[in-house]
Amino acid sequence: MQADRRRINAPAGGTAAPVFTFTGNEDLLQRPTRTRKADEHRKIFLRTKVVPSASGSAYYEIPPAKSTSSNGNLVPAASNLKITCTVHGPRPLPRNAAFSPNLLLSTHVKFAPFATRQRRGYIRDASERDLGVHLETALRGVIIGERWPKSGCEVVITVLEGEEDGWWGDQQQGSEKSGGWGMMSVLAGCITVASAALIDAGIDCVDMVSGGTAALVRNPESKTEEVVLDPSPPEHEIKAACVVAYLQSRDEITEMWMKGEVGEGTEFLTDQAVKSAMMTRTVLVEAVKEGLEVEGAVESFNGAPKAAKGKGKDVDMTD
């Protein structure tokens, strides 16, 4: 990877506010703990039509859980996840491109420079390109490309705030435990938000794809291992994790990414990730319906109460 020569780069390294050594009350620095159940997903905010100039767009956010947000500390204990996605297309191919009978899909994932504690560069790095490839395989399986000959479609994702790989307090104390676990939740979010944006753009899909994660975590107190849905890396000691892109009505998986040492539980871990994807789908369905209602294309969906429009009604994430 060549260095970015076109800009004046910020110094490499963290940009979090300095944390001074505590004298007496060291316990202020507390690792966040999981307060939701093992099979419970964090709340998701999802909305389409956020960028008027794009043919389709969506915004996805996992707000911080109340209990884990700072206890008297200015630096939040865990990060949120904030992703925007814009879809451009179907649009004509560039002049020099060859004839293509299918829709040419291209995906770009970019972390904003301020998205993580460790500042990101302006050029896409290896992990961002890797996420882009994962996302592309996930989406390629749902798009009906034959409907759009000689045109291209660009899916551009900007991660405004990324999930962390571990608790920042660990990194402060210099222990190297980063396993890239944050990427898994980011990918699941990318899949869901891209799906919403594609549907908003009106591109033909065989189903609505949604992303889900599950992880095998070790409980440091009881020394037991369990599988949790939607892991937040600062809260857990993750052994292995799995992301899937799942089509619920066809019961198909278009993309799967597993990492770590699972042992015999591979199938169970995948099943739990699928379960998590089914939960995200309920939010996706509501967001797409809301998008249709906002546009005025549909009076109200299957007699759903109209009063709830745009008020951020809560969806119970059940599968």
Added chain:
Amino acid sequence: MASSALPGQLLGPTKSNNIGAGTHISSSNLYASIAGPLTSNPSTSKSSPAPTISISRPSGDLLPEVNTTIIGKITRTNPRQASLSILALGPTGAHVLREPLPALIRQQDIRATEVDKVKMAECFRVGDVVRANVISLGDERAYYLSTARNELGVVMAWSEAGNVMVPVSWREFVDEATGAREGRKVAKPV
């Protein structure tokens, strides 16, 4: 039946439903492939009594298909063909595209009769606004269009002097300010 559908939603078996726009078939069932309002058109033929199920796109058509009428602007001409960019879809340009699409009209597709006597300079000039029909998706670059119908052709034209002209016959525009006449393949007003 629900008034609208989401991608992947089951619309019924293919035996009792015909495939329409915005739907697809998977293992002899009809599924929705876009999100939007559902319409069911009853069958007109006796051989297949099943209704046609289609979903309309809330944003309107995204790209032209064969037989779509479009509004475009001539960008370049040569004796064999005129290049233009498609700016809007529909006979009145109801749906404006986000970005222009390249297209061309070949000399033999300009009018229906006396095809070999057509002279490009007497039919189109750069800058003319044209209503045309898509006859083919064309090559890797351009859509192929035709104006070989009365209601197709130039709808707006500017004279050499730069004034907006008015049509006076099926083959001529006149500049009211200078009185100059210029040849065009004129579209019959609709």
